Amino acid sequence: MSPRRSTSGGLIDRTRTVRFTFDGENLSGHAGDTLASALLANGVSLMGRSFKYHRPRGVFSAGVDEPNALVTLLRGGVREPNIPATQIEIYDGLRAESQNRFPSLAWDLGAVNQLGGRLIGAGFYYKTFMGPVIGPLKGTRFWMMCEHFIRRAAGLGRADYEADPSRYERVNAFCDVLVVGGGIAGLMAAEAAAKAGKRVILAEQEPVTGGFARWSGETNEGKQAHEWASNLTARLASLDNVRLLTRTAVWGYYDGNTLAALERVHDHVARTPKGHPRQRHWTIRATDVVLATGALERPIVFPGNDRPGVMLAGAARRYAAEFGILPGNRTIFFTNNDSAYEAAATIKRAGGHVAAIVDVRARISSAASELATAAGVSPLTGHAIVGTKCGKTLSRVFVQAYDAASGTLSGDARPLECDSLAVSGGWQPVLHLASQAGAKPVWDEEKQAFLPPEPTQRWAGAGAFLGTFGTVDALGSGRDAGLKCAGKRPSRGKLPEIAPEPLDLTPAPVLEIRGKGKAFVDFQHDVIADDVRLAHREGFVSVEHLKRYTTLGMATDQGKTSNVPGLAIMAAARGITIPEAGTTRFRPPYSPVAIGAMAAERYGDLKPERYTPIHDWHVDHGAEMTPAGLWHRPLVYAAAGETVEQAYIREAAAVRRSVGIVDVSTLGKIAVKGPDAATFLDRVYTNTFSTLKVGKARYGLMLREDGIAFDDGTTWRLGETDFLMTTTTANAGAVMQHLEYCLDILWPELKVHLTSVTDQWAGAAIAGPKARAVLERCVTGTRVDNETLPFMGIVHGEIEGAPVMICRLSFSGELAYEVYCAAGYGTLIWEALMEAGEPFDITPYGMEALGALRIEKGHVTGAEIDGRTTARDLYLDWMLSKKKPFIGSGLMDRPALIDKNRLRLVGVISLDGQKLGGGAHLVERGTPDEPGESIGHVTAFCYSPALQKYIGLALVRGGKARHGTRAYLSDPLRKRFGQVEIVSHHLFDPDGERMHG
């Protein structure tokens, strides 16, 4: 058998062997083991290297508070770093790796950081980030130099570059009572509330409920405590109004009694079954909450307290009782309270050897004495551990006489042989959720712990959370909390009988033994007691400053073990009490949450997608689709062997030569109706719509209140009080919301109704010299000649018997029409137009050709209306009505917005025959390596079939004033530097003869 496993006992299934690897070594454990317990069973005591000093570390706890034993899991080719080994249930084929070591865990080069001593002291990152104020290393340059090396040495596990293939899901749930914590108190609360008819959810972060009962060794009503707990759990599970969630950590408590939880659905099996999520994110709204989150044991801070082989006394007890594992061959206990005595007795019962119990207190209770006797030792009271010695594992500790009242050591330090040390600095209730909910913990001098205050939301505390430790209190306070949430009074009913009597766990107020050597407060972030005192000397005395300066409590364990000792040391340094030193407010999450679980179905395959009514036709006809927001639009319809560039050049050329057709169904469409519709449009557009005649359309521009351009599009007057507004595809939602805001809040007196009709209409634009000829071949019920359908005119007719609305407007600069029909007729109309266009070799075109055509014409889109440009910057001043006020007119003439040197719209032509690049800067002079100062940037570019050149649009300082001058395109990302000519943005057909023809 393995060196550390006892021959019997524990709740593991010894008949089932589970095989796994750690750093490539084949190991085995039993069903029910965590990775930490299985590694201990195999004699592995070194499980990681510390963050800053790369000190060897072993497992320190047995649960969610683990600061040391963080590992990387390898699942299906994906690495998941920084998982506490205490939280990993082993399964056949599990593969784990240690972290933060190079080249190997046992032999780590980074451990030389220890020799550097103060080199990476407190505030190292802080000071380095700020950089020296003077001298050659001034500023951030020094940081940038160091960063490369620090990144390698510091930090925890490495994240993966691969996409996470796991599935996550999100669930909303509602209940009357949410019980957080499935220990004795939580189970009692859930039962009491459920019996009163309440809908109950009970969430337990561990795989099995029971909590402390699983390793207490107590008997409840004559039964083993863990059996009693599992029987109660089974009864609860059978109730219709109770939902039990195990492996579910409630990690956030928000306002309105909304809580967030993470369920690790399939992390404990090798492969997630098909169709199941790996993890599930719960948003739970509860009328009442029971916080039965228990307590965590605190360490004592003393020199060398981080050696492998040092662990919390409660953890040692749990490993022995629940997993049948002994912490070592010779275990020493070091404590300031009675709970370590129970742990010592448990180790002895499990077959271990307790070498000593060192207690800082001069006197101990008779109950503790009896337990010491049971453990086979007489306690060394009035003593403290002042140092440890460690080879591969812990080999001895040094003890010295200690006076707890004065905190002074006396006499000589003498060695005691041991290979494991179990430490208890007392217990701290887990108040994280209560703190998140807005309550400020209260320090209790008697109990030497922060206790929950009066609730600020509807929650009730139960069990060790209240600072009342022991099963009797847990049973009573749990039941009462459940009753309270059910609106009932505390019960006087008999509670299950517990044996033996619980101990009083009040500790002596000793959390640090000062001596020579590094004494760790925050194990995960390598913060030592002297760092806290350094922070004090340098003036970072408030808790929030202390945290940021030393990074105390800011690691992934959120200072679960370090918080109180850190405060105690700062309080002592300042000569004030712990409550005067303060407590930090805990923030979500209580335990780490994968980002994938929060994103869940909003990411990847499950995010919503929008298809136009003509989508299938595009796909069937070889379109390469590209995302445009949530929409999918054709990029190009590439013929066999054609590149994207060849395809769009062919498509755009076909439009200029004959005729092309493009799907414009994605444009935002808003029906604006009502007696005040025209007045409304006059206010939201910079130009006038009240003068627009029925049956005509007009190009409109909207500004924001601050005078910056917002969106553009055409609006069609279909009737006296009936307008159809179109918006850009990207801004459809924002424009709708803006208009609704205006009507609801700015001008509620206007009688206007808005309806989003984007999805109701399908649209196709026909563009090119032959566009009219195409319509003539298929449109019935109306003529489409220049007189009936002039530029910006609208007619109603039919194609293939389906009603259509046709507006003559042009984005491409050609003779062009937009044909709209009910969405369901989209493909019918499209195919009819294709057929009618056959004699003219009608060419469907995609986004790329659409872009090329508009760049040639200098028409703006979101690339130019980028939230920084004004109408004047885009030379759209002619659209700013002087006759009426409109949104944005109040601020659009501010000096900074009409400055001559603003970035304004121009065209650019490549002079070296090479492509331009979107976002590339333009400079007046310089070289590829040392470009001069930027005068602007390229917003869009293409190859222009009409001009046979690479062209683009750009925003440059001074705009028009630079027409005819030359500049350089500087694009270091694409390694491109070349000369361009700055010209008018009306690059092609500046007088618009083609579209009016």
Add this chain to the structure above:
Amino acid sequence: MLIDCPHCGPRDLAEFSYQGDATRTRPDLASTDTKAWLDYVYHRPNPAGRHREFWQHAGGCRAHLVVERDTLTHEIFTVSFARKTSGGDAA
């Protein structure tokens, strides 16, 4: 945060869009007082405590609401239609 929409009942925050400070007064449409416009567009008191804000029930009835709430605790005191006629019209 749960906002009790007068049309739809209590709904999750995720259904609403924040639409700004409801204590501002927009200058008259034709106003040319630049300072008044700058105040309206840029200046916010950002109070810690009781505050009135516009929220749009964007994922529901799309009405703009005036929500009076505590910015520190998120406690909501009152919710009403921003457009007073809106409720009447709907009813």
